[in-house]
Amino acid sequence: MGEDVTGTREKPKEATGERRQITVVFVDIVGFSQLANSTDAEDLQGWLEAYYDRTRDIVETRGGTVTEYLGDGVVACFGLHSADELAAPRAVDAAIAAVAPLAPPPGGHAPVILRAGVATGEVATRPEQDTTGRPAATGVVTTLASRIQEKGSPGDVLIAEETRALLRDGFHIESLPPQTLKGFAEARPVYRAGPKRQPHKWSRKADFVGRTEQLSLLRGADRPSLIRGEAGIGKTALTRAIGTEATRTCIIGGDGLHLNSSHFPFRQWLRESLEDAGATYAGIEKTFPTLSDEARQALALILGLPEGQRLLLEKANTALKSLIEQSLWQAVRSSLPITGGMIIVEDLHWLDNASFGVLQAFLSAPDADRIRIILTSRDDPKLEQFLDLTGLQLVPLSPLSETEARQLLAVLSGGKIDSDTADHLIDTAGGVPLFLEQLFKRGTAATDTGVPATLTDLLAERIDNTGPARGLLQSAAIIGRRFRSDVLGLLEADTGDMAARLDAAAELGVIDRIGPDEWMFSHALLHQAAYHGILRRTREGLHARLASVLGEHFPEIAAQDPAMIAEHHARARAFVPAILGFLQASQVALLQGAMADAQAHTETALDLCRTAPPDLDTTDLEIACQTSLGSVLMQMQGFAAAPVRDAFESVLNIARASGRPSHNSAPALFGSFSHAIIAGDMDRSESFCDLLEEVAEGRSNETDMSEVQLASLAAKNCKCFYAGDFSEQFTHIAVIRDLYDLSRHGVMITRYGMDIFAAAQMFEPVARAICGTPEVVPALIEETDRHQDLLNIPVMRPYALIWGAVPLFYIGETEKALARLQQGIAEADAQGAMFWQIVGRVWLGIMDEAQQDSAEGRAAMKAQMDTLDMIGSGIGASYFSAVYAQALSRAGDTETACSMSRKAAKECAASRLLCWYPEILRLHARNCDAAGLADEAAETRETGLTAARAQGAVLWEQRLLADREGAAR
Numbered sequence: 015m016g017e018d019v020t021g022t023r024e025k026p027k028e029a030t031g032e033r034r035q036i037t038v039v040f041v042d043i044v045g046f047s048q049l050a051n052s053t054d055a056e057d058l059q060g061w062l063e064a065y066y067d068r069t070r071d072i073v074e075t076r077g078g079t080v081t082e083y084l085g086d087g088v089v090a091c092f093g094l095h096s097a098d099e100l101a102a103p104r105a106v107d108a109a110i111a112a113v114a115p116l117a118p119p120p121g122g123h124a125p126v127i128l129r130a131g132v133a134t135g136e137v138a139t140r141p142e143q144d145t146t147g148r149p150a151a152t153g154v155v156t157t158l159a160s161r162i163q164e165k166g167s168p169g170d171v172l173i174a175e176e177t178r179a180l181l182r183d184g185f186h187i188e189s190l191p192p193q194t195l196k197g198f199a200e201a202r203p204v205y206r207a208g209p210k211r212q213p214h215k216w217s218r219k220a221d222f223v224g225r226t227e228q229l230s231l232l233r234g235a236d237r238p239s240l241i242r243g244e245a246g247i248g249k250t251a252l253t254r255a256i257g258t259e260a261t262r263t264c265i266i267g268g269d270g271l272h273l274n275s276s277h278f279p280f281r282q283w284l285r286e287s288l289e290d291a292g293a294t295y296a297g298i299e300k301t302f303p304t305l306s307d308e309a310r311q312a313l314a315l316i317l318g319l320p321e322g323q324r325l326l327l328e329k330a331n332t333a334l335k336s337l338i339e340q341s342l343w344q345a346v347r348s349s350l351p352i353t354g355g356m357i358i359v360e361d362l363h364w365l366d367n368a369s370f371g372v373l374q375a376f377l378s379a380p381d382a383d384r385i386r387i388i389l390t391s392r393d394d395p396k397l398e399q400f401l402d403l404t405g406l407q408l409v410p411l412s413p414l415s416e417t418e419a420r421q422l423l424a425v426l427s428g429g430k431i432d433s434d435t436a437d438h439l440i441d442t443a444g445g446v447p448l449f450l451e452q453l454f455k456r457g458t459a460a461t462d463t464g465v466p467a468t469l470t471d472l473l474a475e476r477i478d479n480t481g482p483a484r485g486l487l488q489s490a491a492i493i494g495r496r497f498r499s500d501v502l503g504l505l506e507a508d509t510g511d512m513a514a515r516l517d518a519a520a521e522l523g524v525i526d527r528i529g530p531d532e533w534m535f536s537h538a539l540l541h542q543a544a545y546h547g548i549l550r551r552t553r554e555g556l557h558a559r560l561a562s563v564l565g566e567h568f569p570e571i572a573a574q575d576p577a578m579i580a581e582h583h584a585r586a587r588a589f590v591p592a593i594l595g596f597l598q599a600s601q602v603a604l605l606q607g608a609m610a611d612a613q614a615h616t617e618t619a620l621d622l623c624r625t626a627p628p629d630l631d632t633t634d635l636e637i638a639c640q641t642s643l644g645s646v647l648m649q650m651q652g653f654a655a656a657p658v659r660d661a662f663e664s665v666l667n668i669a670r671a672s673g674r675p676s677h678n679s680a681p682a683l684f685g686s687f688s689h690a691i692i693a694g695d696m697d698r699s700e701s702f703c704d705l706l707e708e709v710a711e712g713r714s715n716e717t718d719m720s721e722v723q724l725a726s727l728a729a730k731n732c733k734c735f736y737a738g739d740f741s742e743q744f745t746h747i748a749v750i751r752d753l754y755d756l757s758r759h760g761v762m763i764t765r766y767g768m769d770i771f772a773a774a775q776m777f778e779p780v781a782r783a784i785c786g787t788p789e790v791v792p793a794l795i796e797e798t799d800r801h802q803d804l805l806n807i808p809v810m811r812p813y814a815l816i817w818g819a820v821p822l823f824y825i826g827e828t829e830k831a832l833a834r835l836q837q838g839i840a841e842a843d844a845q846g847a848m849f850w851q852i853v854g855r856v857w858l859g860i861m862d863e864a865q866q867d868s869a870e871g872r873a874a875m876k877a878q879m880d881t882l883d884m885i886g887s888g889i890g891a892s893y894f895s896a897v898y899a900q901a902l903s904r905a906g907d908t909e910t911a912c913s914m915s916r917k918a919a920k921e922c923a924a925s926r927l928l929c930w931y932p933e934i935l936r937l938h939a940r941n942c943d944a945a946g947l948a949d950e951a952a953e954t955r956e957t958g959l960t961a962a963r964a965q966g967a968v969l970w971e972q973r974l975l976a977d978r979e980g981a982a983r
Contacts, residue, residue: 031141032547034097034474036151037105037134037177039078039090040159041069041112044127044168046086053119061119062086072111076104081150087160088112091151095142097474097547102180105132106207109171131163132207133174138549161195162204175203185209225252225418228409232256235407238377238387240362240397243411246448249390252411253358256388261354264346268364269495274577274596274618276368276603276611279359280342281316281574282496287349289529295321304348305341312341315606318574326606328808333846334606335368339375346376347385355385362391362401367610368603370400377405413445422447426454455523473543480524483515487524487535491545492556492582496534504563505556558586576602577615584618589626593619593635600642609646616642633668634678640664641682644689658886659693662686666698669705680709680722681766687729691736694888696926703729720753721762727753728774735777736889738928738965740785743777750774756804768813769805772798776814779821784929786968788825795821812842812850816857823861824969831861849887852878856894859901866901875901892922893930896937908945915941919954932962932970936977943981951981 043049043065050058066088070080073090077098082089090108093101109132115125137153149156158174166172178187186208192201225248232239233256241249257263266283275281284293291297298310298319305313308325315322316338325334346357359365359373373389376382389406391397414422419440423431431454443449455476477484489506490497499516503509516533519525524540525533535541548556561582565572572579580595600615620639623632644661665686669675675683687702703726710719710726727750734743754771763769779794795818802814815838822831839854841847859865859875866872879894895918903911915938922931935958942951955978962971 031139031549033136033549034093034139034151034547035101035134035136036091036093036139036155037102037132037180038151038155038159039073039088039092039105039109039112039130039132040156040163041088041090041109041128041130042160042163043086043116044129049119049122049126050086053121057120065116068116069112073108076108077101078105078108079150089156089159093474094139094150096478097543102132102134102177103185105134106171106173106177106181106185109173110207110209113169113171115169127168129163129166129168129170129172131159131161131166131172131174132177133158133162134176134180135174157197158195158202161197162193165193165195165204166206171207173205173207175205178203178205178207181207225255225414228252228411229256231407231409232388233259235386237405237407238382238389239407239409240401240403241388241390241409241411242393242397244446245392246446247411247413248447249411250360251447252409253360253388253390257356257358260356260386261351262349263356263358264349265358265360266346267359268361268366268369273364273366274581274599274611274615275575276366276577276599276606276608277316277338277342277372278366278575279369280372284313284317284345287345293317293319295319302345302348305344308337309341309344312338313345316342318570328845330809330846330848331604331606331609332848333844335371335608336375336846338606339372342372343376343379347379347381350385353384357385357387358390359387360390362389362397363394365396367400367614368606368608370396371608371610374400377401414447414450415445416440419443419445419450422450423454426451473540474547476522476524476540477544477547480515480519480522482511483519483524486512486515487519487544488548489556490525490533491535491541491548492553492560495541496528496532499531499533501560501563501568504567505560554586557582558588561586561588561591577611580615580618584622589622589630589632590635593622593632593639596622597638597642600646604646612646613643616646633672634676634682636668637665637675637679637682640668641685645685648689658689662689662698666701666705675705675709677709677712677719677722680706680725683709684725684729684766687732691732692889693886694891694925694927696733696737699729699733703733721759724750724753724759724762724770725766728770731774731777735781736927736929738931738961738967740781740929740966743781747774747778756801760805763805763807769801769807769810772801772805772810772814775801776817779818780824781929783821783824784967784969785965786972791821791825808841809845809847812838812845812847812854814838815841816850816854819857819861828861832858835861849885852881852885853887856882856890860894860897866897867904869905872898872901872905888925889927890930892918892925892927892934896930896934899941900937903941903944908941912938912941912945912947928961928965932958932965932967932974935961936970936974939974939981940977948981952978955981 053061066080066083069088069090073080073088076092077100078090078092079094080088080090081094090105092098092105092108098104109130113128113130115127118124118126133155135153135155135158137151137155139151140148162172162174163170172190173181173187181187188206188208190204190206193204194201228241229252232241232252241252243249253265257265264283266279268279269282288294288297288301291300295310295314298313298317302310302313311322311325312334313322314320315325325337329337350357357376359376362370362373365373376387397403420436423436423439439450439453443453477487480487485508486502486506490502492505493501499512503512506512516525516527520527520533523536526536528534535544545553561579564579564582576595577599580592580599583589583592583595586592596615596619600612600619603609603612603615616639620636620643623636623639626632640661644658644665647658647661665682669679669683683702683706687699687706690698690702706722706726706729710723712719712722727746731743731746731750734740734746750771756771759770775794776798779791779798782788782790782794798814798818802811815834819831819835819838822828822834835854835858839851839858842850842854855878856875859871859878862871864871865875875898879891879898882894883891896915899911899914899918902908902914915934919931919934919938922928922934935954939951939954939958942948942954955974958974959971959978962968962974
């Protein structure tokens with residue numbers, strides 16, 4: 015291919031055709047070279063023509079197509095241009111007939127012997143009307159059939175494993191040793207196929223005898239029921255049957271194309287519930303009048319309505335997750351009568367993680383026992399992962415018995431089916447209801463043979479039979495099992511007679527109309543068959559177009575379901591928008607408390623980074639992904655968990671390896687710095703600080719670098735405070751004050767997770783109190799509160815209130831400090847902000863000596879400190895331990911207290927987090943005095959005084975001097 019002026023490769027010519035599963039027969043004459051050498055050329059030609067004609071007749075009468083004549087070889091394809099669930103058995107039947115001995119050419123004496131190879135696999139096909147003379151199908155399956163026949167003896171029909179799996183009992187099959195085939199790396203299973211036996215009759219007694227037994231189980235269940243079975247086994251039919259017995263039924267179903275979309279099945283149910291009232295907040299109020307305002311806002315949030323967005327600011331992750339789950343339960347419960355209602359949740363194997371959380375809430379609801387709950391699923395590891403199966407009534411489904419199969423055929427045909435046809439259909443379907451239903455609708459004749467083991471060809475044939483609607487259905491399959499005609503109209507190039515074509519497909523039972531402008535494939539497997547029939551490159555183009563259509567014409571869908579848009583970008587191999595989309599979806603899930611989904615979205619984004627083309631620079635994207643993953647895991651596993659550290663360590667390694675990261679990586683680097691400092695890791699904090707400074711020193715003609723400069727300054731400001739370098743900290747906050755402009759920089763909170771000015775300013779009153787200027791502290795705290803009022807972001811309030819109480823405590827305003835602290839704890843409790851709940855209660859123990867002086871109070875403080883340690887929050891740990899040790903000393907346990915404070919002092923010095931170091935030494939000296947260790951106490955005080963004076967920490971120095979004077983007396 016040529017190169018254009020931009021250095022990018024020319025795009026390959028657009029492929030036409032489809033992807034199909036076909037079965038190929040390769041027939042070959044044994045010893046043809048010797049035969050050709052001993053036969054006149056004209057006689058040989060005539061003889062070959064007869065051989066070709068005979069083989070073609072054998073193939074075509076069985077529904078196949080001869081695609082190539084290769085001297086003595088003939089290649090035939092089954093299921094090439096029209097899917098056929100009987101392709102494999104018909105191909106093997108043709109091969110057996112084709113290898114029958116041939117009469118010799120003129121002058122010959124012995125019959126000519128043939129052999130054949132048969133293989134099944136996926137190919138890309140060209141249109142049937144293609145006249146270029148190029149191969150009708152492209153794929154390795156033809157080569158495989160050729161290589162297999164080479165291993166056969168004269169007269170053999172050898173078949174591949176994939177073909178054998180489709181035959182069941184239709185032929186005599188003999189297993190051969192695995193064969194090493196030319197061009198294939200590993201030995202492959204090969205089988206010898208013989209003539210058909212009599213059609214197998216389904217005579218085995220099924221484990222599941224009758225649906226009446228299952229109905230009885232469901233009716234008598236005193237707990238939620240789980241109907242479990244393979245695809246097409248009749249789970250949906252059974253739920254519909256039991257559902258008719260309920261006064262009212264609520265049906266919620268998973269969707270395989272929306273596995274990455276949090277709460278999708280419940281969002282879909284909400285839309286359906288609001289169909290009459292409208293999917294608006296007013297519609298929610300009208301449809302669910304008994305719900306609280308907060309519950310209705312949670313429903314609005316799920317639907318992406320603006321009335322629900324405020325919850326993202328008011329609620330912490332876990333609290334919001336719980337609210338969403340409980341609100342959905344209340345909504346569903348309110349849609350059903352007090353008694354006699356039923357909830358059916360179908361296809362759990364396609365539930366997203368957040369929806370499993372909702373389902374768990376449903377099952378554990380206090381009034382769940384007043385509602386019949388029925389679940390359906392295929393076998394899937396997620397069932398054991400998310401559900402307690404011991405608490406469910408398990409209802410396994412097996413194939414239908416022959417009696418039940420006949421009953422189903424009688425219903426489908428209205429009692430008008432002859433015995434021979436019924437026998438054939440029952441034998442072919444193998445007791446799988448969907449097989450039986452689809453075979454009947456296809457109108458299989460009683461003379462047809464073969465047993466499909468999967469639905470691939472059968473369902474593809476149903477799609478083919480829709481004729482003019484076929485291409486339309488394939489475009490619809492890109493959208494999902496459910497699709498809207500307005501979206502399809504913008505995606506599909508040929509919209510002529512679209513309504514008529516959809517109606518025709520509905521008449522054939524392929525799709526169902528579920529609303530004025532909404533359709534659904536009548537079975538998930540029909541949707542998959544339509545989707546899989548599209549060539550990969552064509553699929554990629556359609557997914558790219560759909561992502562564009564949704565973003566341009568349906569922004570509300572894109573906003574409320576970024577994971578769906580990201581999935582379309584990913585399937586289009588548009589890596590950058592896909593990665594950014596999954597990161598956005600992760601952030602939305604994190605804000606909603608859907609932690610498992612947030613992790614899954616981020617890991618998907620990371621996988622896309624790793625599989626992106628080598629010429630695509632994903633450095634900034636990988637930094638963002640690893641930071642997002644670390645943030646999510648931090649919420650789930652705590653600051654100290656190894657996976658959290660690994661994620662942030664990856665950020666550091668990627669950033670270092672890239673030279674200088676771009677400005678786009680600044681939010682991720684700031685987040686990684688925040689993790690490191692909270693974890694008490696000064697070395698990693700400094701590394702991220704240095705990287706941020708490098709980025710801030712960069713220049714970008716398109717970017718306002720003041721944001722990055724503010725982030726870098728805020729990180730240095732924070733680091734200097736905790737290092738006890740207060741004078742340098744004051745320099746940084748002064749620069750931040752000059753640079754920060756709320757109108758320009760307030761939006762940084764959406765990228766950095768916090769307001770940069772607030773994060774930096776709240777350290778100043780504490781530092782000023784420590785450095786002996788208490789007179790400025792009240793004004794600084796007023797500034798903190800004014801800025802919070804301007805921001806109006808509730809999730810930052812616990813931080814501002816709790817941390818703002820500390821300088822008040824240090825300047826002696828203990829009552830005000832405690833009042834502010836209690837207010838902050840209450841805010842944290844209301845939001846479910848676990849970190850600030852814990853930190854606030856530790857500070858409560860520090861400020862309230864009455865709590866320190868009671869055994870219960872000390873135990874409560876120690877429990878909160880242990881929790882901080884468990885989640886890996888190391889910042890302040892040495893200080894907290896020293897204060898707790900002082901409380902123990904006052905309670906008389908001087909030995910333990912002295913040991914604990916000594917350890918705290920050593921750990922603080924080693925950590926280089928020195929802002930409280932002189933105070934820790936002072937507290938340890940007091941403990942030494944109480945333990946009778948006067949020399950150690952005096953030495954410790956002198957070390958503390960030296961450290962306090964080096965820091966300019968007047969408060970610590972004054973306290974140390976007062977204690978020294980007291981000890982001297």
